[in-house]
Amino acid sequence: GAVVSQHPSWVICKSGTSVKIECRSLDFQATTMFWYRQFPKQSLMLMATSNEGSKATYEQGVEKDKFLINHASLTLSTLTVTSAHPEDSSFYICSAQGLAGESDTQYFGPGTRLTVL
C-alpha cells in the first residue's frame, strides 16, 4: 500500500518550453500533496503544498506563476514548469499524504529528472 507514481520519470526539453509532471497516489486518497526539488548532492527543498480543490501554498522564493500546481482530485496533482530555463534543471519529487499506512506520513513518488537545454 501507499504507492505514489510520477510521470514522466525523466524529460529533456528546450529552453522556453513548458513541462508538465504528474503525481498520482495509486492506492489511497491523498488529502495533501507536496512538490520538492532537489539539486545534486543537496537537501530536499519543499516548493509547495497543495490540498485537493484549493490553491497551492508556495514556499518563500518559489514563483507560483512559473511553477503551476493543480490538485484536481484526491489522487492526482500536476506541476507545470512554465518557460523552462537551464537553471530549472533538477530532480522534482512529489509526495502524498492521506489516509494510508501510518497517518501523516508522506509517501514519495520516484521523481522526475528534468533537463532543460
Add this chain to the structure above:
Amino acid sequence: GQNIDQPTEMTATEGAIVQINCTYQTSGFNGLFWYQQHAGEAPTFLSYNVLDGLEEKGRFSSFLSRSKGYSYLLLKELQMKDSASYLCAVKDSNYQLIWGAGTKLIIKP
C-alpha cells in the same frame, strides 16, 4: 529558528551495526520521521516516532526522546545495499515537515 542536525557522513562495515543520530529544535512537535534515499532516487519511508521509546522494524530501529529533542536510527547487520542517505524530518506545531540535510552512510566490505 527551526533546526535539525545530523552528521553529514558516516562509514560502517558490512555486517556491523551503525547508529545515526538526529537532534532537533522545532516550534512544537508532532512526530519524527526517518527516510532512506539512494543516490538518484526519491526518499522511501522507514519509520515514524511520536512517543518516546524504541520502534523496531526488522533490521532497522528508531528511538525518540522528546525531552532531549533527540532521535536515532539503528541499522543492524549492515548490507551493501544500505549505502544511502538517511533523512531525519520533524513535523512541527503547524504540521509542517522540517527536513534535516541527511546523513550519507557508506558501507565498506
